[in-house]
Amino acid sequence: MSFLEPFFPIAKTERRNYLLGRALLYSLCLFVVLSFVSRIIFPTIPFSFNFNAPQSAKNTFLDPRNAGNQAPITNGHILGGQTIVGNFESPLTFSATRISFTLSKNLPGDAQFKASLSRSYRSFFFPIDEIPLASFEHPPLYRDTEGIYYAEIDGTLKRFVSGAAYLSHYPESFAILLPPSIEQSLPISSDWIGFRSGSLISFADSVFLVMSEDEIRPFGNPDILLSMGYRFDDVLPVHEEEIGIYERGRALRYGAPQSDGTLFQDQDSGVYLLVHNQKLRPITSPEYRKFILEQTTPIIASLSSRNTLLSCIPVSVWYRQKTFTCDIPKNALSEEFGNTFQFSLKNNSLDAPADLDIITVSLISDQTKDNFILFANQMYSRLLIRFGQDI
Amino acid sequence: MRYPILLLLKHHKMTPVAFAIFTEFLILATLGFLLLWSLEILLPTFVSARINLPLYLGGILSLFILHHAISVWLPQKINPLNRPLRWFLIIFLGFLSIILLILSLLKFPSPAIVIILLFCGFLGYLFRRIYSAV
Incomplete structure (x- = not known):
């Protein structure tokens, strides 16, 4: 046999069906390979935090905390009117952001949340100190x-x-x-x-x-x-x-x-x-x-730029009332001033505290030349790290 | 026959077609695994961070067992590989194996390389003996 012939003798009457099935198989394989390669080069990167395992190394959504007093929130409990913030960083450029979170129990009545995203350097999100550095003080x-x-x-x-x-x-x-x-x-x-x-x-x-x-x-x-x-x-x-x-x-x-x-x-x-x-x-x-x-x-x-916020209103998905999602379709955040994102989620239901189970913010990569070059550079760096001067 | 549906399937005109496509799928899946595994050797965690390779291998092995069971149940005359294709496969797989072996041994000290190569040779000899005995 060759690649143009079947592995088994196929009756002449069934040759057409065989070729059709084969074309379908190869098309499917090609589709799977192309989508896999595309997802590697232009990934959708999820940043998540599991409040049931706050110490887990898999938590890539960093330092969830109360926006007001900056106290860490590791149990996922958000009081009514309270805002939880957290950070994550990626040097890629993105076309869209998908936000999703799951509550540990259903909220009474209509739950209302507001999700917002901003971009800057991580420490540049700190508040401005009211006391400026007005003199160069020093010990003897x-x-x-x-x-x-x-x-x-x-x-x-x-x-x-x-x-x-x-x-x-x-x-x-x-x-x-x-x-x-x-x-x-x-x-x-x-x-x-x-x-x-x-x-x-x-x-x-x-x-x-x-x-x-x-x-x-x-x-x-x-x-x-x-x-x-x-x-x-x-x-x-x-x-x-x-x-x-x-x-x-x-x-x-x-x-x-x-x-x-x-x-x-x-x-x-x-x-x-x-x-x-x-x-x-x-x-x-x-x-x-x-x-x-x-x-x-x-x-x-x-x-x-730091104060520019992109927002969306999460709504519960049709198949699960405890899971909320929303998309920010266009990434209008400036890429010039830092790669750190600050995500905030406000519980607008004043009298209903919410308990988060897991929160995920996914960045959907642009299919741009810059992202492709970044991927190629990352691969080259990894090869250098792996083989050093041997290549 | 206790299961007439199986008998019906066995003699259905589309069964050899489906089995031939299943065989081809199995070969493509194995080549895909080989490619992913080679990438994993080249860049550790590059593939395993995205795909569960042991699960993939387990899936392929299960399909091979299923394929073997079907081939026993459904005796088929297999068209032998033609000579150029056989040689192409032997050369391609041999070349790939040598490249992977070189890349894997790159950072090892020379005595360790000799020991690993001898051990690989011994394993190969052992497999050949077992295969011959069977």
Whole structure:
């Protein structure tokens, strides 16, 4: 036999049926293959959170919380009038968004919800701090004859781990020569001061984000660093002893918030905003602004873009009263200012609390050349990671 | 015959047609699995994140068992593969196996590669002996 002949002898009278069945089989196979390939290249990416398993690693809808006080909501309970918000991130471009959620029990009467979506950088969603950074405050700073920098904090002298670490916090001119009287009277703390929070440092093959005085976190991959708005030009190579003072946290993934100390600039007003304690603090001190701009490049964001909301009203599906869905057909959110989405769901039924079982926000990819190139680059990166220099 | 419907099916004129198409489907499904499995070796989790490969394999094996049962019940003369096609398949599958083996062994130290290759050879010899005995 050959591929043009049947595997078994088929009666001549049935040859036509055989060829018809075969054509149908191959058409079906072609359709399945093409739709599979299309779904891989232009995926519909679901981001979900299962409130029955809040600790599950499969939860890709990040940090569901109360929009009012930012308290985590892990049981899915939304009071009447309350809004739940959460984030997710994807660098692809999308044509539509599908929202669906399931309640653990039916609500009495007509349930009313409103779902909204906005796009920016994760930390740029923080509220604006009412107290601006109006002056460049600093503790007494010293430099000894060996070039070691100190800060006088809580009656002790804290050493900076290196000159570079000091210069990431304060300019050279702030440090005076360490007077012998201070050196003899104040004990030297065993704690070290590292790099300014929000600094990017690299050691060996990894790039880390300084999260706090004692924690750094590596980026899961280079694309995550870029997607978070950071730049490789701002990465500072450090020595082993400089990185040794930190504890290494878990790797940063898509959707992670920018750390304290990250600098944003609002494109609309030109205002510089510093991430500080989950707020965006406007910098009004010209001295600090000049210094920080010498240290890092601001991430350009847009407050008007952040405040743009796309909304839809979820309605229960005909086959299950507890499941609600709605579509946002056209993605009119700007792709220029960040890849993080913030989804909010408001329970408009004032006297009826709702209990969510699972919430899913699916992004439906555009079939565009950009998305295809992004897919090809991702595949190439994965091949490089897999085989390294062997290919 | 206890089940006249089976008898009817056995002698129905469309049964050989359906069986031939089923056989062809099985071959396409196996080639598809081979392709997906090769992709999975090349890029781990690329396929398994989207398709449950063990389930796919289980499905194919079940269909093979069903196919075997039907072929016993419905004796059919199988048209032998013609020579060029047989050689094409042998060369294609051999080439694919060698590529996959090379890619799988790329990061292993040389002594481990030798041990793995010897073990593969031994398994092949064992299968051949078992097949010959059967």
